[in-house]
Amino acid sequence: MIMYQRLFLGNKTLKLKEVNSTNSYLKELISANDKELEGLVVVAENQSSGRGQKGSLWESEDGKNLTFSILLKPNIPISKQFIISKSISLGIIAFLNDLGLNLLKIKWPNDIYCNDKKIAGILIENSIKGNNINSSVVGIGLNVNQINFQSENNPTSLTKELMCNELNLDELLNQLLFFIEKSYTDLKLSKETLINSNYTNNLYWINEFRSFRKGNKLIEGTILGVNEVGKLKILVNNVIETFGLKEITFFR
Numbered sequence: 001m002i003m004y005q006r007l008f009l010g011n012k013t014l015k016l017k018e019v020n021s022t023n024s025y026l027k028e029l030i031s032a033n034d035k036e037l038e039g040l041v042v043v044a045e046n047q048s049s050g051r052g053q054k055g056s057l058w059e060s061e062d063g064k065n066l067t068f069s070i071l072l073k074p075n076i077p078i079s080k081q082f083i084i085s086k087s088i089s090l091g092i093i094a095f096l097n098d099l100g101l102n103l104l105k106i107k108w109p110n111d112i113y114c115n116d117k118k119i120a121g122i123l124i125e126n127s128i129k130g131n132n133i134n135s136s137v138v139g140i141g142l143n144v145n146q147i148n149f150q151s152e153n154n155p156t157s158l159t160k161e162l163m164c165n166e167l168n169l170d171e172l173l174n175q176l177l178f179f180i181e182k183s184y185t186d187l188k189l190s191k192e193t194l195i196n197s198n199y200t201n202n203l204y205w206i207n208e209f210r211s212f213r214k215g216n217k218l219i220e221g222t223i224l225g226v227n228e229v230g231k232l233k234i235l236v237n238n239v240i241e242t243f244g245l246k247e248i249t250f251f252r
Contacts, residue, residue, distance in 0.1 A: 004178035008039035010039065018046045018062075022069035023125055023139040023223055030135065031088070036071055038178050039181075043068040043173065059151045066142040066173055067176060070180070073135050074187060078128060082230030083187060084136055085110065085124055086199040091183030093202055095176045101161055107202035108223075108232050109245055113204055116155035141177065200225045204250075211251040214243070218251060 013237075019025045022042045030036045046062040058172055060067050073083055089106045096104050096114065106112045112120035123139040143157035143167045158167055200206060205223050212219050212234065221236035231242040 003053065004175045006174075006178050006181050008037075009181035010041045010174070010177040011039055012037060013043060015039045016042065016044045016191050017238060019044045020048050021139070022047060022067060023123060023137050026069045026071060026137050027125065030071060030137075038073040040071040041068055041173075041177065055178070059147075059149060059155070060141060060143075061146045064146040065144045065157070065238060066140070066169055067177070068173065068175075069137055069139045069168050072136060072138055072184065076187075078131055078133060079127075079229060080160070080192075081126055081133055082226065082228070083192060084126075084133070084138070085122060085184050085230065086195050087187040088122055088124070088140070088180060090137055090195065090198050090202065092122075092142070092176070094183060095179040096120075098175070098179065099158065099162065101158075104202070106169060107204040108226060112149070114156060114161050117154045119156050119161070130152035135138060140176075142172075143246050146216060213249045213251045214247070 014029075016022075016025070019042075022044050025044075026040070026042045029040075029042070044067050047060060047067050072084070076083065089110075089112065092112050093104050093106065096112070096119070101114055103115045107113045107118070110122045111118050112122075120140065120142045125137045125139075126133045127135040127137075129150045143155055145159050146157045147160060151231075158172075159165070183195075203223065203225065206225070207222060209220065209222050212221065218238055221234040221241070224233040224235055224240065226232055227242060231244050232248065234241055234243065234248075
């Protein structure tokens with residue numbers, strides 16, 4: 001039996017029946033007690049107002065999925081904040097690979113795809129101190145046992161992809177935290193080159209000529225990667241253009 005032993009991530013875990021958002025709950029918790037230790041995890045069976053990027057909602061059936069937030073203290077320059085997202089994304093990819101899933105990709109900026117379908121999402125909210133990221137609240141939603149979805153974003157879940165019966169959420173959380181901690185340790189050890197390379201290799205549509213929607217306009221280009229601040233780099237008409245969050249959408 002494989003043992004997924006962790007050093008600090010999840011050593012203190014708060015399990016809640018229902019909360020509006022685990023990110024909001026954790027941010028309120030650390031604002032009231034700034035001595036909370038790195039690695040604190042808040043897990044909720046149900047989020048009444050689960051959030052994605054820029055206020056979008058995260059669909060999750062009560063008690064069926066993993067919805068949780070982690071407190072990290074990366075202490076890195078503000079300009080390098082997107083490497084946190086890279087590190088967390090790679091940890092989730094490694095976890096899903098360990099389960100036996102394949103065709104896994106990181107869809108910029110914050111989704112994990114399996115077989116061209118969304119299986120997980122990430123929301124990171126940073127606290128700044130001086131010129132550095134003092135703390136990061138990392139919210140993660142992973143579709144596990146949910147079968148039916150209302151969303152039009154083509155979601156999927158572990159049980160659907162693995163074609164199996166209900167999975168144990170506590171066991172999966174322990175396993176997922178192990179891989180996130182392993183990937184985050186690379187960040188703490190300043191292995192930026194390794195993280196950047198692995199992230200680019202796992203990026204959705206990387207080096208593929210594709211269509212995108214920029215406002216009301218349709219453009220075509222090739223994703224080359226992301227820059228240091230997390231903007232997507234696309235080669236359009238032989239010119240490299242960069243796009244921030246919500247400035248461009250993937251078009252199928």
